[in-house]
Amino acid sequence: MKRFVRLFTEIDNTTRTNAKVDAMVDYFKEADPADAAWAVHFLSGDRPKRLIAVRKLVDWATAETGVPPWLFEECYDAVGDLAETIALLLPQTPAASDTPLHVWIEKRLLPLAKQSEDQQRAAMLQAWRELDGMERFVWNKLITGAFRIGVSQQLVMRALAKALDVEEGIIAHRLSGSWQPTAAAFRALSAPDSSDADISRPYPFFLAYALEEELDSLGDAAAWSAEWKWDGIRAQVLRRDGATYIWSRGEELVTERFPEVAGAADFLPDGTVLDGELMPWRDGRPLPFSQLQRRIGRKSLGATLLADVPVVLIAYDLLEADGRDVRNETFAWRRKRLAELLGQARSAALMLSPALDIRSWDDVRAAYLRARDMGAEGLMLKRHDSSYGVGRRKGEWWKWKLQPFSVDAVMLYAQPGHGRRASLHTDYTFGVWDNGTLVPFAKAYTGLTDTEIRELDAWIRRNTMEKFGPVRHVRPEHVFELGFEGIQGSARHKSGVAVRFPRILRWRTDKKPEEADTIEALRALMEPA
Amino acid sequence: MTLLQLNEHGLYCRTGDFYIDPWGAVDRAIITHAHGDHARWGSRSYAGARDGERVLRTRLGATADITSLSWGETIIMNGVRVSLHPAGHILGSAQIRVEYRGEVWVVSGDYKTEIDPTCAPFEPLRCNVFITESTFGLPIYRWKSRQALFQEIIDWWRANRDAGRASVLFAYALGKAQRILAGLITADVGPIYTHGAVERLTRDYRDAGIALPPTTHATTMPRGHNFAGALILAPPSAGGTTWLRRFGEQSHAFASGWMQIRGTRRSRALDRGFALSDHADWPSLLETVRETGAEQVWVTHGYREQLVRFLEGNGISAQAVASRWEGELEGDVAIADEELAA
Numbered sequence: 001m002k003r004f005v006r007l008f009t010e011i012d013n014t015t016r017t018n019a020k021v022d023a024m025v026d027y028f029k030e031a032d033p034a035d036a037a038w039a040v041h042f043l044s045g046d047r048p049k050r051l052i053a054v055r056k057l058v059d060w061a062t063a064e065t066g067v068p069p070w071l072f073e074e075c076y077d078a079v080g081d082l083a084e085t086i087a088l089l090l091p092q093t094p095a096a097s098d099t100p101l102h103v104w105i106e107k108r109l110l111p112l113a114k115q116s117e118d119q120q121r122a123a124m125l126q127a128w129r130e131l132d133g134m135e136r137f138v139w140n141k142l143i144t145g146a147f148r149i150g151v152s153q154q155l156v157m158r159a160l161a162k163a164l165d166v167e168e169g170i171i172a173h174r175l176s177g178s179w180q181p182t183a184a185a186f187r188a189l190s191a192p193d194s195s196d197a198d199i200s201r202p203y204p205f206f207l208a209y210a211l212e213e214e215l216d217s218l219g220d221a222a223a224w225s226a227e228w229k230w231d232g233i234r235a236q237v238l239r240r241d242g243a244t245y246i247w248s249r250g251e252e253l254v255t256e257r258f259p260e261v262a263g264a265a266d267f268l269p270d271g272t273v274l275d276g277e278l279m280p281w282r283d284g285r286p287l288p289f290s291q292l293q294r295r296i297g298r299k300s301l302g303a304t305l306l307a308d309v310p311v312v313l314i315a316y317d318l319l320e321a322d323g324r325d326v327r328n329e330t331f332a333w334r335r336k337r338l339a340e341l342l343g344q345a346r347s348a349a350l351m352l353s354p355a356l357d358i359r360s361w362d363d364v365r366a367a368y369l370r371a372r373d374m375g376a377e378g379l380m381l382k383r384h385d386s387s388y389g390v391g392r393r394k395g396e397w398w399k400w401k402l403q404p405f406s407v408d409a410v411m412l413y414a415q416p417g418h419g420r421r422a423s424l425h426t427d428y429t430f431g432v433w434d435n436g437t438l439v440p441f442a443k444a445y446t447g448l449t450d451t452e453i454r455e456l457d458a459w460i461r462r463n464t465m466e467k468f469g470p471v472r473h474v475r476p477e478h479v480f481e482l483g484f485e486g487i488q489g490s491a492r493h494k495s496g497v498a499v500r501f502p503r504i505l506r507w508r509t510d511k512k513p514e515e516a517d518t519i520e521a522l523r524a525l526m527e528p529a
Numbered sequence: 530m531t532l533l534q535l536n537e538h539g540l541y542c543r544t545g546d547f548y549i550d551p552w553g554a555v556d557r558a559i560i561t562h563a564h565g566d567h568a569r570w571g572s573r574s575y576a577g578a579r580d581g582e583r584v585l586r587t588r589l590g591a592t593a594d595i596t597s598l599s600w601g602e603t604i605i606m607n608g609v610r611v612s613l614h615p616a617g618h619i620l621g622s623a624q625i626r627v628e629y630r631g632e633v634w635v636v637s638g639d640y641k642t643e644i645d646p647t648c649a650p651f652e653p654l655r656c657n658v659f660i661t662e663s664t665f666g667l668p669i670y671r672w673k674s675r676q677a678l679f680q681e682i683i684d685w686w687r688a689n690r691d692a693g694r695a696s697v698l699f700a701y702a703l704g705k706a707q708r709i710l711a712g713l714i715t716a717d718v719g720p721i722y723t724h725g726a727v728e729r730l731t732r733d734y735r736d737a738g739i740a741l742p743p744t745t746h747a748t749t750m751p752r753g754h755n756f757a758g759a760l761i762l763a764p765p766s767a768g769g770t771t772w773l774r775r776f777g778e779q780s781h782a783f784a785s786g787w788m789q790i791r792g793t794r795r796s797r798a799l800d801r802g803f804a805l806s807d808h809a810d811w812p813s814l815l816e817t818v819r820e821t822g823a824e825q826v827w828v829t830h831g832y833r834e835q836l837v838r839f840l841e842g843n844g845i846s847a848q849a850v851a852s853r854w855e856g857e858l859e860g861d862v863a864i865a866d867e868e869l870a871a
Binding site for chain 2: 012013014015016065067068071074075078079080081084085088089092423424451454455457458459462
């Protein structure tokens with residue numbers, strides 16, 4: 001346990017991603033595989049089902065610390081984290097034992113699930129008495145929930161790849177599915193034989209260049225196929241040897257995050273690989289990308305979320321059929337075969353990307369203008385005779401994207417988010433220039449990384465000019481690129497415009513506030529009424 | 530009418546006609562210590578501890594009328610006997626003992642009971658009414674031993690030095706910075722550079738005879754100087770400013786009692802937090818209240834409602850009294866950096 005707690009402390013003691021990875025690399029090299037397996041499990045964000053109700057933990061801790069219940073609550077309020085509150089309040093004892101992590105988990109933690117309340121209570125008190133300050137905190141975290149120390153599954157895999165000297169893709173594959181945190185499973189991560197990885201390996205994605213020239217320069221329109229370009233997650237769905245794998249373009253195995261697509265793919269014949277777009281889709285229409293984000297990065301998918309944000313694969317290419325690599329067949333051939341396969345699979349979660357009826361470049365231009373209404377982000381143009389290439393190649397595939405609405409704006413106000421841990425400023429109001437003054441025009445919440453949010457929060461606290469309740473008026477210093485879906489005139493807004501679904505695209509640390517956009521620039525984007 | 534009472538200027542003794550740590554300009558002010566939330570500028574005359582004369586003058590200006598008193602020296606104002614006794618918070622920090630017709634009141638100011646080589650040690654005083662601070666008046670605040678904390682600071686610096694980084698340690702410029710310096714005097718840590726605010730007050734400490742390791746004002750170094758491996762002491766307000774750029778690759782840490790809570794450190798994007806405080810922690814607050822033998826406890830500054838409720842629950846008569854210049858708690862610690870020398 002002590003070695004794991006040291007790892008936890010090292011990760012927690014730095015804001016640098018590389019330092020976090022280095023700490024994990026050292027740990028994975030040194031630790032007993034039986035312990036390392038559990039470390040992989042927990043650092044990847046997995047955790048046991050809630051074993052003990054929070055209320056009970058509070059009661060037992062209150063009794064053990066001798067602090068009156070109302071004072072315990074005050075402490076919890078000040079700390080904001082139950083595991084930490086308990087660790088800070090328990091009487092200090094010199095920790096004697098150094099029981100290995102896997103023993104703590106397998107012999108002490110997991111059995112809690114089947115114990116009576118009295119047994120659970122005795123077990124928790126015993127654990128608290130055996131552990132010291134930081135160990136207690138980590139133990140309490142294991143009992144109460146996720147670590148939140150700025151480590152993702154991705155980083156864990158990167159560290160494993162470095163520590164074990166195995167390709168990251170192979171690690172990703174070996175960790176996928178029903179990986180169990182055992183010593184044997186951890187040792188298997190570094191097995192030299194990598195044939196298992198081949199079965200799940202996707203093809204390199206073929207990418208299109210952005211269209212720069214006039215359509216007419218592409219020659220005869222009849223040689224081209226046109227489809228909507230969707231703003232989802234590019235993915236390959238593989239069905240091989242009775243197993244299904246979904247790979248995102250980021251080379252991440254995401255099979256478990258899209259159970260509806262994976263379930264549908266189980267009905268594809270072995271030796272099939274589809275290329276397409278994972279899209280949030282309901283009532284025959286795409287949902288905004290922000291909805292899809294709710295499904296990403298979440299390990300457990302609740303029934304509500306699955307119902308709220310159903311995901312489909314809009315398939316637009318076929319890379320493998322009957323176990324054969326068909327990337328050198330023509331696009332026309334691949335699409336025809338793709339349509340047949342999907343017809344046989346007959347699942348709403350596997351949709352064929354509709355081919356647009358185009359006979360001339362004017363038809364293409366007309367379709368382009370309808371893209372926004374379709375919820376698409378533009379058009380894809382592919383030559384009927386094109387093969388599925390490698391990497392990015394000019395000439396056979398083009399993407400023609402809508403100009404997204406975006407604007408550089410200055411942060412004017414900030415206020416804390418919600419929930420128990422409302423200690424960070426996460427809701428921001430932005431303004432653009434109007435005759436030398438900044439007028440607020442949009443509020444946005446998402447789009448920044450945790451590190452950026454913390455950094456910004458620290459800055460906000462130091463640069464508050466005025467406070468109105470929870471709202472802080474901050475120095476107009478930071479510029480952000482905001483994206484939005486639409487813009488209309490509005491009498492209700494001070495700025496005279498209202499934007500739809502504003503979100504932060506990035507923090508423009510390279511821009512000064514005077515370089516932000518003006519209200520005129522915003523008005524110029526306005527849709528004709 | 531009580532011997533001390535709160536009015537619109539702060540804590541007032543009517544019989545003796547003086548204020549203790551008044552919130553604004555008054556005729557006669559007795560000052561517990563030189564932090565900005567206790568020593569306000571503009572009063573006609575001040576009295577404070579001799580040990581803290583230099584730092585108090587730095588705070589109040591060269592022309593301020595300051596009377597310095599030795600520890601335990603009594604002055605009598607209209608029959609009210611006033612004396613100053615060490616509070617152990619920073620150099621020259623005093624508890625103020627007020628006695629009239631056999632009734633004794635003690636105003637703690639800010640205090641800690643731990644040993645600190647930069648100031649006289651806290652001295653418990655018997656009294657009828659004790660007015661205590663409660664900055665860290667929750668049981669989650671129990672300080673680690675200072676040996677352990679200094680070892681953490683030294684280990685952090687050494688790891689940074691070995692990695693070729695500068696170690697920027699944020700600490701309040703008056704008191705905390707010098708306590709850290711004193712704690713490092715035998716530790717072979719350095720070179721040590723300072724921010725201007727820290728350097729000026731460090732000079733005051735040296736002038737008052739406190740032994741501190743050598744420091745260099747960072748701004749006096751030539752442009753392009755390599756600070757890798759150095760320790761830099763800066764006030765928290767220097768965080769996020771361009772002043773830090775000169776230090777190249779650097780790690781940031783903050784020495785403050787608020788660092789006891791992980792979320793406070795994380796929300797400031799610090800690498801490390803050292804819960805090294807110049808205030809009494811929960812056990813010392815309770816212990817001190819007990820030692821005074823006071824029948825009445827007034828609680829000010831910080832978690833006063835909580836401490837009052839706890840004392841009342843343990844049979845000690847207590848009440849909360851307002852303090853004007855307290856900083857916001859926890860999350861807002863950054864705002865109050867200069868005022869709240871925690």
